[in-house]
Amino acid sequence: MQSSKLTQTLSFGLDIHTGSGDDLQTGCLEARRIRNETNRLDQSGWDWTDIKSTVVDNADHVNNTTQLIVDKALGEIETYLDNKTDGWGRPYPYIDESYPMVMNHGEGYRLFPEDDRTVRFRITATRGTHVKGELCGSADHFDRLQTAFNDEEWRVGMAEVVHKHGEWRLHVTVTHKTHQVASKADADTVVGVDVNEDCIALAAMSRDGSVEDSVVLEYPSVKEQRHEFFTKRKRMQKAEQTGFETVVKTEERDYVHDCLHKVSRKVVAWVSQFNDPVIVFEDLKDMRESIDYRTRMNRRLHSLPFAALQEMVSYKAAWEGIPSDNVDPEYTSQRCPRTECQHTERANRHKKRFKCKRCAFQDHADRKAAVCVVQKWLERETGNVPSLETLPRVRKVRRAASGAGGGPDSHGHSLCSGVHRQVTSAQDSPSQAREELKTVASAVQD
Ligand SMILES: [Zn+2]
Numbered sequence: 001m002q003s004s005k006l007t008q009t010l011s012f013g014l015d016i017h018t019g020s021g022d023d024l025q026t027g028c029l030e031a032r033r034i035r036n037e038t039n040r041l042d043q044s045g046w047d048w049t050d051i052k053s054t055v056v057d058n059a060d061h062v063n064n065t066t067q068l069i070v071d072k073a074l075g076e077i078e079t080y081l082d083n084k085t086d087g088w089g090r091p092y093p094y095i096d097e098s099y100p101m102v103m104n105h106g107e108g109y110r111l112f113p114e115d116d117r118t119v120r121f122r123i124t125a126t127r128g129t130h131v132k133g134e135l136c137g138s139a140d141h142f143d144r145l146q147t148a149f150n151d152e153e154w155r156v157g158m159a160e161v162v163h164k165h166g167e168w169r170l171h172v173t174v175t176h177k178t179h180q181v182a183s184k185a186d187a188d189t190v191v192g193v194d195v196n197e198d199c200i201a202l203a204a205m206s207r208d209g210s211v212e213d214s215v216v217l218e219y220p221s222v223k224e225q226r227h228e229f230f231t232k233r234k235r236m237q238k239a240e241q242t243g244f245e246t247v248v249k250t251e252e253r254d255y256v257h258d259c260l261h262k263v264s265r266k267v268v269a270w271v272s273q274f275n276d277p278v279i280v281f282e283d284l285k286d287m288r289e290s291i292d293y294r295t296r297m298n299r300r301l302h303s304l305p306f307a308a309l310q311e312m313v314s315y316k317a318a319w320e321g322i323p324s325d326n327v328d329p330e331y332t333s334q335r336c337p338r339t340e341c342q343h344t345e346r347a348n349r350h351k352k353r354f355k356c357k358r359c360a361f362q363d364h365a366d367r368k369a370a371v372c373v374v375q376k377w378l379e380r381e382t383g384n385v386p387s388l389e390t391l392p393r394v395r396k397v398r399r400a401a402s403g404a405g406g407g408p409d410s411h412g413h414s415l416c417s418g419v420h421r422q423v424t425s426a427q428d429s430p431s432q433a434r435e436e437l438k439t440v441a442s443a444v445q446d
Contacts, residue, residue: 003180006318007157007173010144012137014121014161014168019131024161024168025098027125030060031069032099038073039093048074060126061101061108068102068158100160100171101125109159111135111172113149117142121170123161135170138257148174184323185381187278191271192373193313194282194332194366195306200263200400201366204274205374209339209386212274214367217266217400219259257308264312266400272320279317280377281310282329327380332372336361339375339387364394 014024034055041051052070059066076091084090103109103123112120119135119142135142148154157173189212194201203214271277284307314324335344336356343358354365363371371391379385 003182003321006176006179006181008144008175008315008318010137010141010172010174012119012135012141012170012172014123014131014170015134015136016131016168017133019125019129021168023125023129023131024101024123025163026129027061027101027123028098028161028163030126031101032095032097034059034061034066034069035073035099036094038070039077039091042074042077043093062124062127065101065103065108065124068104068108069099072100072102098163100162102158102160104158105156105172109161109170111145111149111156113146117146119145123170140257144174145172153177153179179319180321181318181323182276182278182321184278184325186276187323188276189274189278190374190377191274191277191279192370192375192377193267193279193310194369194373195309196366199366199396200267200309201364201370202267202270203367203370203374204271204277205371205378207378207382207386209378209388211371211388211391213392214370214394215270216364216367216394216396217263218396218398219263219400260309260312263400264309264316266397267313268316268320268322271317271322277322278377279313279322279324280373281313281324281326282332282373283326284310325377327373327376329373332376333365333369335372337363337368337371337375337388339385363391367391367394 037055038051041054042048046054051074052067055070056063056066061069073091080090101108101123105111109121109123112122114120121133121135123131125131135145145156148156154174154176157175159170159172162169162171189204189206191202191204199216199218201214201216204212206212267279271279310324317324331344333354334346334348336342336348336359338356338359338361341356341359341361343356345357348354348356349365352365353362354368355362371388375385375388
């Protein structure tokens with residue numbers, strides 16, 4: 001059985017004391033030049049070994065950093081070559097935006113943990129130019145970094161300097177030396193995840209297409225609380241109580257963070273019950289770029305820290321040896337999951353209710369989206385989507401973010417999804433199906 005080492009990426013802000021953001025900018029511009037040069041030489045038919053040596057000899061970065069940047073650029077070309085039959089475009093030969101500096105710990109950058117939990121950094125921005133200061137970031141990421149320094153089993157690996165949202169950041173990878181995460185290729189159960197502003201829906205399917213189980217974890221409290229914090233902040237802004245505003249922001253951040261931990265623990269506990277699972281998320285990067293999805297996604301992306309939730313789930317899952325993966329999120333909420341239908345239309349979905357305009361298949365909209373995530377993954381990984389026979393009842397767990405509470409069943413609330421065989425073959429027994437659908441409609445609107 002194939003497996004890989006447990007690796008995590010930790011993200012930190014940079015509080016610069018010596019040198020400046022301009023130095024980092026120069027370093028990233030050089031990284032971009034290296035990246036573009038690598039693409040240009042590849043297009044001119046150069047051998048990749050020759051590209052490496054030539055580009056490294058002429059770059060303004062330390063050799064090790066240049067090698068890593070060239071590797072990253074070649075990696076992008078390789079991904080394109082592996083996927084071009086699926087319509088992937090070649091990477092643009094010249095990019096205008098900045099490109100990350102990729103560095104090895106001890107060569108392009110170094111971190112110095114201090115006794116008082118602060119961590120100093122030194123980054124070689126270009127040959128002979130050093131930028132120094134302190135890292136800033138979340139307590140979680142500091143904890144993991146400390147573990148990587150103090151625990152023999154961990155090591156600090158590569159890092160990237162990136163400029164994001166007007167801020168310089170360092171993405172540091174830490175790797176566990178022995179802990180293994182199963183290979184997604186060996187997974188028996190595929191768990192699709194659909195994250196929404198008020199719930200996370202999970203659907204576990206075996207490779208033959210049967211849905212083993214599904215659950216909808218609701219967290220109305222996150223939304224309610226966020227609204228409460230929002231009102232509180234607005235009130236303070238009006239009163240110009242800026243000091244209090246910071247306090248509320250911190251309170252809110254801690255609260256949301258706590259919820260995300262609870263929800264992610266429940267997700268992983270639920271996933272762990274299946275045979276060799278892989279967890280599949282919708283790719284958030286693609287989500288932001290997808291025009292079809294803009295309205296729905298914008299709302300979703302701004303209402304919860306989705307990236308943080310996915311990251312926490314992946315991290316906790318990795319500790320259980322469970323791998324995670326992403327798929328392109330396009331149409332997961334609009335497509336009919338019945339293999340023989342697959343009708344895709346925005347109007348199929350209305351709030352929490354999915355009803356196919358063509359075949360009248362009905363389901364809880366988020367659970368159905370989770371099923372579509374699995375189908376997308378199976379299609380990409382195996383080139384085949386097994387036919388969907390039946391779906392189990394949707395179980396809802398209310399207030400999944402509150403309390404330590406046991407498994408999903410402890411607060412379980414069942415809801416008939418109406419997705420039994422009769423509905424799957426709606427044409428055969430229309431009256432029976434219609435009866436069934438009525439019950440669903442009322443239950444879903446509940
Ligand atoms: Zn349909």
